[in-house]
Amino acid sequence: MKKKILLGIGVGLILTIVIVVVVVGFFLGDVVKAGMETVGPKVTQTMLTVKSVHVSILTGSVGINNFVLGNPQEYIAKATNCITVGKIAVSVAPASLLSDKIVIKNVEVRDAEIFFDGKLPLFTENNLKKIQDNVNAFVGTQAKPAGTNAPAPGTSKPAKKLQVDNFVISGAKVYFKGVPIPLPPIHLSNLGTGPDGITPLELVNDVLSEVASGTVKAVVGSLGSAGKAIGNEATKAVKSLGGLFGK
Numbered sequence: 001m002k003k004k005i006l007l008g009i010g011v012g013l014i015l016t017i018v019i020v021v022v023v024v025g026f027f028l029g030d031v032v033k034a035g036m037e038t039v040g041p042k043v044t045q046t047m048l049t050v051k052s053v054h055v056s057i058l059t060g061s062v063g064i065n066n067f068v069l070g071n072p073q074e075y076i077a078k079a080t081n082c083i084t085v086g087k088i089a090v091s092v093a094p095a096s097l098l099s100d101k102i103v104i105k106n107v108e109v110r111d112a113e114i115f116f117d118g119k120l121p122l123f124t125e126n127n128l129k130k131i132q133d134n135v136n137a138f139v140g141t142q143a144k145p146a147g148t149n150a151p152a153p154g155t156s157k158p159a160k161k162l163q164v165d166n167f168v169i170s171g172a173k174v175y176f177k178g179v180p181i182p183l184p185p186i187h188l189s190n191l192g193t194g195p196d197g198i199t200p201l202e203l204v205n206d207v208l209s210e211v212a213s214g215t216v217k218a219v220v221g222s223l224g225s226a227g228k229a230i231g232n233e234a235t236k237a238v239k240s241l242g243g244l245f246g247k
Helices: 002-044 094-098 127-141 200-230 232-236 238-242
Strands: 048-056 061-070 081-092 101-116 161-170 173-176 179-182 186-191
Touching: 002 048, 002 061, 002 127, 081 094, 081 127, 094 101, 101 127, 101 200, 127 200, 161 200, 173 200, 179 200, 186 200
Parallel strands: 101 161, 101 173
Antiparallel strands: 048 061, 061 081, 081 101, 161 186, 173 179
């Protein structure tokens, strides 16, 4: 009888723990969504919204649906959005959530659309670079005073460090002057594998840098074949752009 009672209590505790984890994970998605939409615009200085976030603590998976990053103010007249993503799938090592460094095993960015706007002929000024500049400026405001271990002003404690084993962007399209251009897959790996890891802001900056570089290369490479659709101005820029990336 005692064994049955103890077994029943044990099963009840396990079920309770599972229910709590599931419920917490359900509401945690709303917390993550609110955090992204609150902190994101401060970092990028643009609109940032997501439709929904689903978190499973048991499996260490996070799904972000309909991510939208707005254009900087000086580019918003031509297009409200800079980047839209249908689905972002994140896989985390659950045990690492309790450590000083969170291990992200995989990030998959699917069905991204990038609305590129830049000044010809060399695109040295463009909307992606402007967002990256905004991120770098925000990083500067969060920097610690030299020679101290204190958190940056306005922060309660240092952000957790990250390790990202794989970050993949696939199936993305770049829209330049209304013309869709396929973006070759972008694959980042082994980010923050050292003991110090990387900060979330450093991860954002690394990803934006790769996206901006890949986007410009894709636009430059398409100008010759898509010149008629894009316009005479773009066609005239082909020669000056041709050697920019060793093409």
